[in-house]
Amino acid sequence: MFNGASNFAKEVDFAFLFTLVVSIFFLVLITGLMIYFVVKYNRKRNPKATNVHSNVFLEVTWTVIPTILVLIMFWYGWVGYVDMSEAPKDTLNIDVTAQMWKWTFKYENGKTTDSLYVPVDKPVKLNLHSLDVNHAFYIPKFRIKKDVYPNQQRMIWFEAKELGSFDIACAEYCGLNHSYMYNKVKVMPQEEFSVWLNTTVPDSTTKNDSTNKSTGK
Numbered sequence: 001m002f003n004g005a006s007n008f009a010k011e012v013d014f015a016f017l018f019t020l021v022v023s024i025f026f027l028v029l030i031t032g033l034m035i036y037f038v039v040k041y042n043r044k045r046n047p048k049a050t051n052v053h054s055n056v057f058l059e060v061t062w063t064v065i066p067t068i069l070v071l072i073m074f075w076y077g078w079v080g081y082v083d084m085s086e087a088p089k090d091t092l093n094i095d096v097t098a099q100m101w102k103w104t105f106k107y108e109n110g111k112t113t114d115s116l117y118v119p120v121d122k123p124v125k126l127n128l129h130s131l132d133v134n135h136a137f138y139i140p141k142f143r144i145k146k147d148v149y150p151n152q153q154r155m156i157w158f159e160a161k162e163l164g165s166f167d168i169a170c171a172e173y174c175g176l177n178h179s180y181m182y183n184k185v186k187v188m189p190q191e192e193f194s195v196w197l198n199t200t201v202p203d204s205t206t207k208n209d210s211t212n213k214s215t216g217k
């Protein structure tokens with residue numbers, strides 16, 4: 001579960017883990033107390049109902065502690081959001097076009113591909129736009145996801161920290177062949193990436209051929 005491969009993985013995983021642990025703790029505590037009270041105050045042992053008056057200490061405690069916990073959750077979410085919203089200056093920029101039902105990646109030198117190729121340990125900025133409906137660009141292993149709209153330019157950035165090939169998905173149901181938008185991001189050593197980028201041979205490793213797929217039915 002905690003095997004992210006980008007600069008954001010740690011903070012996203014921590015926010016998730018913190019929320020999960022707090023939620024499990026209170027689930028167990030509250031369920032346990034409920035069962036305890038059901039047994040303790042059951043009708044046979046307490047044939048005569050009594051009125052319970054307020055307890056200021058308890059009421060303040062169960063208001064203040066959850067408020068602090070929720071603010072901590074908000075804080076980690078906010079810090080992560082701010083980090084993701086501001087790309088560093090020296091990024092590699094790639095244009096990402098979403099359409100029914102494929103992604104197109106265009107590099108600064110004009111090269112275009114269906115799969116995404118990036119160098120390791122280098123900040124990459126993706127400029128996202130859609131030609132038709134709403135999509136969402138999602139790389140689970142990098143812990144990044146952003147909606148992509150037809151009428152807006154949006155941005156997402158990351159720094160890959162691990163070599164390899166990881167899933168890209170569209171995370172917004174965008175029509176019948178939504179699942180065709182599954183693809184791969186390939187993280188390469190920096191020198192290998194430069195060579196790849198400047199090779200003009202047509203990209204033979206691309207996975208999608210949407211024309212074949214959509215007419216193949």
Ligand SMILES: [Cu+2]
Pocket residue numbers: 098099134135136170171172173174178181
């Ligand atoms: Cu889509």
